[in-house]
Amino acid sequence: MRVLLVGGGGREHALASGIAASPLLRKLFCAPGNAGIATLAECIPIAAEDVAGLVAFARANAIDLMVVGPEAPLTLGLADACAEAGIACFGPSAAAAQLEGSKTFTKQVADAAGVPTAAWARFEDAGAARDYVRTQGAPIVVKADGLAAGKGVVVAASIAEAEAAIADIMEDRIHGPAGAAVVIEECLVGEEVSFFALCDGTHALAFGAAQDHKRAFDGDQGPNTGGMGAYSPAPAFTDAVRDEVMARFIEPTLAEMARRGAPFRGVLFAGLMLTPAGPKLIEYNVRFGDPECEALIPRLASDLLEALHAAATGGLAQTRLSWREDHSMVVVMATRGYPGAYGKGSVIHGLPVAARQPGVRIFHAGTVAQGGEMLANGGRVLAVQGSGATLHDARDAAYAAIDAIDWPEGFCRRDIGWRALHERKE
Template sequence: MKVLVVGGGGREHALCWKLAQSPLLTKLWCAPGNAGIADVAECVPVGTEDIPALVEFARDHGVELVVAGPEAPLTLGLADACRAAGIPCFGPSQQAAALEGSKTFTKQVADAAGAPTAAWARFEDADAARAYIRAQGAPIVVKADGLAAGKGVVVAATVEEAEAAIAEIMEDRVHGSAGASVVIEECLIGEEASFFALCDGTVALPLAAAQDHKRVGDGDTGPNTGGMGAYSPAPAFTPAIEAEVMERIINPCLAEMAARGTPFTGVLFAGLMLTAQGPKLIEFNVRFGDPECQTLMLRLHSDLLPLLLAAAQGSLAGHHAEWRDDHAMVVVMATRGYPGAYAKGSRINGLDAAAAIPDAFVFHAGTVAGEDGAVLASGGRVLGVSARAATLAEARTTAYAAVAAIDWPEGFCRQDIGWRAL
């Protein structure tokens, strides 16, 4: 099969790495890819949001499956455009992608499906939002309603923090139009987990759970990021909890989406809080998590390609995913300054030495190839230094050994990935 993966981050590197192992694969492209993806796929210079060019490339090259990595092309209608051209696409329609594109839509679907979630209210007026916050008290959660690259959520410990978040999101528009409205939620208490299920519109196939680390600093301090590291499996996410999540959240919401005439296909990423009252839905995303995807791909024993194709074609029934008994961890190396302003173009050395460590893997998230064969940093989150081992402690030791082998003075990482479980 000829496959086109859309995206250029660590998630897409992990997907390409796994797809490249499929005996069904005959050709793999990635648009636009990055310096690391180029080792396992042919990178093509087409932007992730240039929907007409992506469909034209797929049609001209006989692509038999398009795999959408990030959320942006899905919210712009990539899957619809592919299907209109007769090309199977792994990912939801533009309407179904509103599960990630709009926090309000997700809340409405969850409420209609009877799925447990935090109490919430939506505001388009900043003064009304502030009044609601003062009435509710803190801690409280403020979310930009639209897409904000994983940075539009503020868990405010005080009323003052929450009001400052309203000012930044709604008045200063630090996340652009995503902050035209906000969703304000009760602050759920418990352990967070990321759970993933493949969906074909009617059938949901459970994959696995992971736990990630959103804040930039050790001990979960500092601002939220797109994710500074993750591990899988998540010890707190037991088989009993998985069954409850499928029964009370995934399957009812999938049925609700179908009932609305917007069936969901692709991967449904449920951000969950494991509370004393049971698992509750924090949010849905409509793509694999980054960096959680890296840990899932390291653990997945099954061939990924037929699973993605079955989801895209509405034929998941009868399929199942087999997993290694191993644990996996990814430590994100980011450019100094992230998630604020940072410089691009610094040279990264030692990548071969890191990858040579047994059971270590380096997934590229924000890199470009330099003229002399060098690898240069081109983003905020730049590398996903990963490891797979029999225990989480061993995976952690290996991952940080690989981090130590990388010579990149302009980079940094958290030193405590996996602390919750270890």
């Protein structure tokens, strides 16, 4: 197969590594890619949101499958444009991508499908939103209704914090058009888990779970980020919980989307809270998580490309997945200042030495190769993944690689996996 992978982050580097290992692959392109992906694929200077450019390239280069990493091109209709051009696409239509593009839409689908979720209300008026928060009390969750690059959610510990979030989102528009409305939810309590299921519009296949760390600093302190680390498998997500989520969340959602005339194809990412009353849906996303993807792909023993193609073409009923028994941990290295303002262009030394550490893979998220050196070119820059027989071993491998990297302008959390490691007393 000739494959075009869309995106240029750590998630896409992980996907590229899995696709490149497939015996079905003839040629892999990536648009736009990054310095790490360039070792596995031919990188094409087409932006991930350039729908017309991507489809034109796919047509001109006889692409058999387009694999879409980020959510933005999906909400812009990339999968629809591929369908019109007769190109198989791993990713949902724009109508189905509303599951991530609109928090309100997700809540409506969940309610219609009987999916357990937090109590919620939607507001287009900031004053009405503030009145609701004062009535409900805190803690409470405030979400920008639209796409906000994973940063549009505030878990407010006080009414004042919730009111400030409403002002930031709706009045100051810190997330742009995504803040035209807010969804305000009850604050769920428990362990948060990311669960992924491949979908072909009719059938769903469990792809695995991971737990990530959203706060920037050790001890779950600091601002929310796109993710500072993850580990898989998640001890709290047992086989029984997986089966419950497939039966009560994923399958009813697929049925409801089909009923609405927007069958879901691609990967459905369920953000779950494991509450004392059972799992509840926090949100749906329509792509692999980042950095969860970097933790999951190294554990997959099956042919990734075969599975993605089956999801895109309606073949999941005949597809089975197998997984390695080892544990996986990812630690994200970010530029100092992230998720706020940060500089670009700092030099990263030591990557070849770090990559030679046993059980380690280094996925590039925001890098550029220039003048024989590797430069930081983003907020989250590297995803350092370690594998091991236990989560303790996976952690040791990841941090040994990080300690071999010489990048004074970078930082990472040193406590990834703390909850699971504490529970296991490893």
